[in-house]
Amino acid sequence: MLTCQQLIQGSSIHWKNYIEHHFVLQLAQGTLPIINFQHYLKQDYLYLFHYSRAFGLAVYKADTFAQMNAAQQVVQSILEEIELHISYCKEWGISKEELQQLSESPACIAYTRYVLDCGMHGTLAELYAAIAPCALGYAEVSRMINERQLSPSNNPYQKWIDNYASPGFQHSAAQIGATLEQLCQFITLSQLQKIQEIFTTATRMEVAFWQMGLDLN
């Protein structure tokens, strides 16, 4: 079995809570109150800033130019992803400057600094184990919404769904999965256990991130 599939299975309860979180299902059906979506999206802008730093760290930790290139391409795709956030916020009258000055939520701080710590303290494989649930999960969420045809025609969040279902994002997520696969190719069982623990923790952080959107904290 592919390592990514194995890691998802190894975190299965949390993975299901992540993909099918109440926040996601309401967003998919267009019933999520706008205030929850706004809170989530503003925090996600801050999240993506630190998430990009994690790929900067992956550039630094790279052993080959190919790995360096892969990480650098993800930074580029995140710069495209935040255009979604900027355009939603512009509609709500919130500028880029205001976004950057927002107070960061505990869920955002916990998740992003955890990812960065995994990278600073651990191997490149450990950094990718912390990074992967983000990309693989959002790719799966958008596919799940489309496969189950959850979204009504007038969904105010359709732009968000389309962004993550787009070939560009799906490709970027697949690349991150492929890098993790490659980095896990020759690792020992005890290293794999460490990778699983990190992957599961990051998945729990994703659940907490959706919950932050619902709780407005």
Ligand SMILES: Cc1ncc(CO)c(N)n1
């Ligand atoms: C919290 C979070 N996880 C994953 C993604 C996908 O990039 C995102 N934008 N935010």
